[in-house]
Amino acid sequence: MQLESLALYSRTGERKIIPFKLGALNVITGQSKTGKTVLVKLIDYCLGRRDVPTSAGGVERALVWVGAIWQFDDGNRAFVGRPVPPIKTATTTEAMLILGDGTLIAPDFGALNVNTNTSTMRLELGARLGLTESEIAPPVGALRNPTRTNLGHAALLCIQNQDEISSSSRIFHRSGQPGIDDALRDTIPYFLGATPADQALLKSMLRQENRRLQRLERELKDAQDVARDLDDDLRNLLAEATEAGLTERVEGDNQLDRSALILRLHAASRDLAAAVDDEPAIAQQDNRRREQNELALASDALDQLLQQRALLLEESEGGNAYADAIDVQVGRLASLNLLTLTSDRAEDAPAGTTCPICGSAETTTDATASQMREALDRLHNRLASTRSANPAKSATLDGLNARIAIAQAQVRSARQLLEATFATDSTVGRETNRRRDFIRGRIDATLARTPQTDDIQLARMRERIELSRQAVETLQLQLSDDDTRERLNSLMLAVGRDLTNYARTLELEHSERDVRIDLVRLTVIADVDDVPVPLNRIGSAENWIGYHIASHLALHQSFIRHERPVPRLLVIDQPSQGHYPSEMAKRTGRADTDADELAVRRLYELMNDFTVTNGGQFQVITVDHADIDEPWFQTAITDRWRGEGNALIPTDWLTAN
Numbered sequence: 001m002q003l004e005s006l007a008l009y010s011r012t013g014e015r016k017i018i019p020f021k022l023g024a025l026n027v028i029t030g031q032s033k034t035g036k037t038v039l040v041k042l043i044d045y046c047l048g049r050r051d052v053p054t055s056a057g058g059v060e061r062a063l064v065w066v067g068a069i070w071q072f073d074d075g076n077r078a079f080v081g082r083p084v085p086p087i088k089t090a091t092t093t094e095a096m097l098i099l100g101d102g103t104l105i106a107p108d109f110g111a112l113n114v115n116t117n118t119s120t121m122r123l124e125l126g127a128r129l130g131l132t133e134s135e136i137a138p139p140v141g142a143l144r145n146p147t148r149t150n151l152g153h154a155a156l157l158c159i160q161n162q163d164e165i166s167s168s169s170r171i172f173h174r175s176g177q178p179g180i181d182d183a184l185r186d187t188i189p190y191f192l193g194a195t196p197a198d199q200a201l202l203k204s205m206l207r208q209e210n211r212r213l214q215r216l217e218r219e220l221k222d223a224q225d226v227a228r229d230l231d232d233d234l235r236n237l238l239a240e241a242t243e244a245g246l247t248e249r250v251e252g253d254n255q256l257d258r259s260a261l262i263l264r265l266h267a268a269s270r271d272l273a274a275a276v277d278d279e280p281a282i283a284q285q286d287n288r289r290r291e292q293n294e295l296a297l298a299s300d301a302l303d304q305l306l307q308q309r310a311l312l313l314e315e316s317e318g319g320n321a322y323a324d325a326i327d328v329q330v331g332r333l334a335s336l337n338l339l340t341l342t343s344d345r346a347e348d349a350p351a352g353t354t355c356p357i358c359g360s361a362e363t364t365t366d367a368t369a370s371q372m373r374e375a376l377d378r379l380h381n382r383l384a385s386t387r388s389a390n391p392a393k394s395a396t397l398d399g400l401n402a403r404i405a406i407a408q409a410q411v412r413s414a415r416q417l418l419e420a421t422f423a424t425d426s427t428v429g430r431e432t433n434r435r436r437d438f439i440r441g442r443i444d445a446t447l448a449r450t451p452q453t454d455d456i457q458l459a460r461m462r463e464r465i466e467l468s469r470q471a472v473e474t475l476q477l478q479l480s481d482d483d484t485r486e487r488l489n490s491l492m493l494a495v496g497r498d499l500t501n502y503a504r505t506l507e508l509e510h511s512e513r514d515v516r517i518d519l520v521r522l523t524v525i526a527d528v529d530d531v532p533v534p535l536n537r538i539g540s541a542e543n544w545i546g547y548h549i550a551s552h553l554a555l556h557q558s559f560i561r562h563e564r565p566v567p568r569l570l571v572i573d574q575p576s577q578g579h580y581p582s583e584m585a586k587r588t589g590r591a592d593t594d595a596d597e598l599a600v601r602r603l604y605e606l607m608n609d610f611t612v613t614n615g616g617q618f619q620v621i622t623v624d625h626a627d628i629d630e631p632w633f634q635t636a637i638t639d640r641w642r643g644e645g646n647a648l649i650p651t652d653w654l655t656a657n
Contacts, residue, residue, distance in 0.1 A: 001070050001129050001567040002619040004077065006042060007106035009065035010653045015109060020638060022071060023568075023616025025608045027633065028623045030641025035059070035648025036623035037162050040573045042066050043621070044173075046080045047155040047567075048118040048125075050091040059084070062653040067096070067106050072128050073568075077104040080121060081112055093117045097124060122151040129154075131565035153187040154566045156180065157555060160548060162573040168536040168544050171551050175522055188519055192495075192555075193562045194488035206475040213468040220461045227458070234261040236417050237439075237446060241268040243287040243421060244436050262447065269443040288421055295414040302407040309400045491562075492517065495554045499524075502550035506602050509543050517551055524551055541578030542599055549575060549603060553610050560617055568618045570607075576600045576626040600626050608632055 002023065008016040018039075020026045030036055041053035046068035053059060053066075067081040081096035094114045098104065116124075126132075131151060147153075159173040167175075174180045189195045238261055242249050246268040256264065477483070496516035503511035510526035510533065518525045524535040524547045535547055552570055559566040579596035607620045627637075641647050 001072050001125070002569055003043065003621065004069040004071045005106065006039070006046070007065075007067040007069070007081075008042075008063055008649070009067070009109050009112065010062060010650075011064050012653075013109040014650075014653065015106065016650065017106060018639065020619070020621060021636075023614075023619055024611050025604070025636040026619065026621045026638045027604075027626075027636045028621075028639045028641065029625065029627045029637055030623070030639075030646070031625070034641035034646070036641070037573055039623055039648055040159065040161055040571055043068065043571050044155065044159055045082050047158075048080075048095070048122045048152055049155070050093055050118060052085055052090060052092060054087070059649060061087070062649045065109070065112050067112075069104065069106060070125065071102070075102045076100065076128070077102060078125060078128065079104060079106060080125070081107075083112075083114060093119065095121045097121045099124070099128075119150075126151040126154075126565070129565045129567065147183055147186040149187050149190050151567075153183055154191060156184060157188070157191065157552070158567050158569050158571060160552070160570075160572045160575075162577065165545055165548050165572060165575055166541050166577060167548075168538075170522055171517070171524060171535070171548050172522055181522060184522055185519060188555075189484065189488045191564050191566050192488065192491045192558055193564055194484050194491055202475055202478055206472065206479065209468060209471050209475060213465065213472055216461065216465045216468055220458070220465060223458060223461060232413060232416075233446065234265065236413065236420060237443060238264055238268070239417050240420050240439055241265065241443065243291075244439050245432070246436055246439060265443050265447060269440045269447075288418075291414065291418045291421060295411065295418055298407065298410045298414050302404065302411050305400060305404045305407055309397065309404065312397055312400065488519075491558060492519070494561075495558050498554035498557050499547075499550050502553055502606060503547060505606055506546040506550060506599075508546045508550070509538055509540070515547070515550075517555070545575055545578050546603065549607065553606070556618060557610075557614075560614055570618070570620050572620070572622045572624075574624050575603055575622055576624050597628075601628055601630070604628060604633060604636075608636065 003020050004022065005020060006018040008018070010016075018028075028036060028039065038053060038059050045051075045053050045066060063084045065081055065083055067079055070078045070080060072078070077100050079096070079098040079100070081098075083092065083094050083096075085092050085094075095116050095118050096112060096114055097116045097120075098107070129151070131149065131154065156173045156175075161173065164170070164173060164175075170176055172180075172184055175184065235256070238247070238256075241247050241264075247264060496514060499517065500511060500513075500515045503515050510528055514527045516525050516527070517523075518532075518534070521534065524538075526533045526538060535544060538544070538547070549572065556566070556568070556570060558564070560568065579600050604622075604626070607622070611618050611620055627633075627640075645651050
């Protein structure tokens with residue numbers, strides 16, 4: 001996207017068109033106070049900026065509308081019109097947008113009307129530029145909201161105001177204003193191509209795939225839970241059917257797998273012959289009593305196991321108390337180290353030859369000391385015996401716990417069967433045929449809602465979960481911060497090489513070494529003897545301006561190389577200001593010294609060569625005092641604002657009521 005022309009509209013309905021050459025260097029040269037700086041503000045305004053362009057010359061008194069014809073790479077055009085509100089209004093989002101082909105021109109004054117706002121206008125132009133509104137998450141720990149890229153962010157890389165081009169601390173348009181630095185740090189990686197162009201789509205796909213994975217995992221868990229409980233339910237239902245006479249009792253019914261249970265229940269439900277045989281009430285009663293007996297036996301077995309466990313725990317606790325008591329006595333005898341165990345004495349040491357109190361040798365055996373030693377040995381042996389029994393008790397307790405769990409399951413199954421029988425009897429009474437019909441209905445209802453959760457289907461569900469996990473991992477890899485950093489580092493190395501080459505062409509200080517752009521501090525860094533030297537430590541306005549231009553050309557070269565959605569445009573306000581300090585130089589367009597003249601020439605030669613090298617894919621627009629006496633420069637001049645009446649705003653517009 002490049003600027004084909006700028007249209008100014010006066011309060012009296014007059015229109016002024018300022019044309020520009022596409023894919024080339026454009027220079028508007030002129031004296032001070034002719035509106036050069038305002039022109040840059042108007043271009044920014046026509047890219048959707050809300051701030052109203054004002055000046056000491058009273059542009060807002062002369063203009064009511066300003067418009068721009070933007071031309072895209074496919075030859076189509078767009079007219080963006082912006083009303084210039086009264087002086088007291090500082091911002092506005094009103095806009096006019098017309099889309100057309102390569103013949104579109106700025107409309108007449110009478111056709112101007114607000115038909116959109118700046119947000120929608122930026123969306124439309126961005127879409128034609130190939131700019132997708134990608135949502136860029138801030139760094140981890142940052143409190144600000146995600147940034148949505150738009151044309152306004154791209155414009156930050158395309159404009160250099162008069163006070164920005166000579167800044168020693170910042171190199172980007174509007175840098176330092178609230179929120180702008182964070183927006184630049186977030187969006188430059190996207191515009192370079194380090195961040196996926198479809199990042200927003202990929203993040204949406206990742207969210208959807210994560211939700212799908214969670215749903216599949218939940219369905220698998222539910223299916224596993226159903227499969228775990230289903231066999232018991234089917235077995236109880238078969239027992240009810242057997243008791244009601246719908247099917248015969250077969251040895252091993254309790255060991256049937258699910259498929260066999262379903263077949264038996266299907267057969268029981270379809271066996272209508274059983275409906276004509278009324279089961280005697282005695283048989284019903286016997287079956288019910290048998291179920292009650294089975295429940296009682298299972299409960300008794302469970303009670304016995306629980307009693308055994310209680311006894312074992314009491315014995316274990318008592319044994320521990322006994323061991324603790326022995327341990328206390330042993331401690332009392334041995335705590336002062338007056339007595340030693342018999343096993344701890346040397347083999348050749350005669351018993352009782354040393355006094356346990358004073359340690360002196362004894363000629364005769366002391367009966368009291370011998371008795372104390374024997375008591376200590378007995379207590380120690382009992383304590384060792386008690387402690388050795390603990391592992392065996394623990395193993396016995398584990399076995400009892402396992403048997404109790406089995407007994408509890410048997411009691412639960414017997415109770416469910418008996419409760420189902422009583423529920424059936426209470427619901428439909430004891431009349432046999434009605435009871436059988438009721439059980440058939442329960443069988444049909446149960447089988448109808450029984451999910452087909454066999455091992456094959458569970459395996460298929462696990463396969464779907466694994467495929468979903470792989471999709472999530474692939475999307476996470478595409479959105480990986482590590483990959484983004486690697487791509488960004490690679491791209492910035494290439495930008496740094498171009499920047500260094502341009503700086504050497506301009507003969508800037510420290511350009512003999514590597515120069516790079518620091519995207520954290522948003523400035524230029526020169527690596528001098530392995531020490532990073534920021535731009536503000538590199539002296540003179542000539543270096544600051546030169547590095548600004550070199551940095552932007554290097555970035556735009558990367559945008560062009562990788563076909564990134566950034567306008568192919570760079571607008572610079574007075575790049576020669578560091579070399580035109582005197583009023584005479586500003587009036588004539590000639591530098592005061594030959595050195596300054598050569599430096600300005602190098603700047604413009606670099607910008608001109610850049611447009612030529614890129615074969616019409618890039619446009620540079622400068623407003624400046626410089627007027628170099630070279631054919632290529634004179635060809636680049638779009639307008640001269642020197643002499644009476646030659647300026648951005650015609651004189652009669654300023655005096656008109």
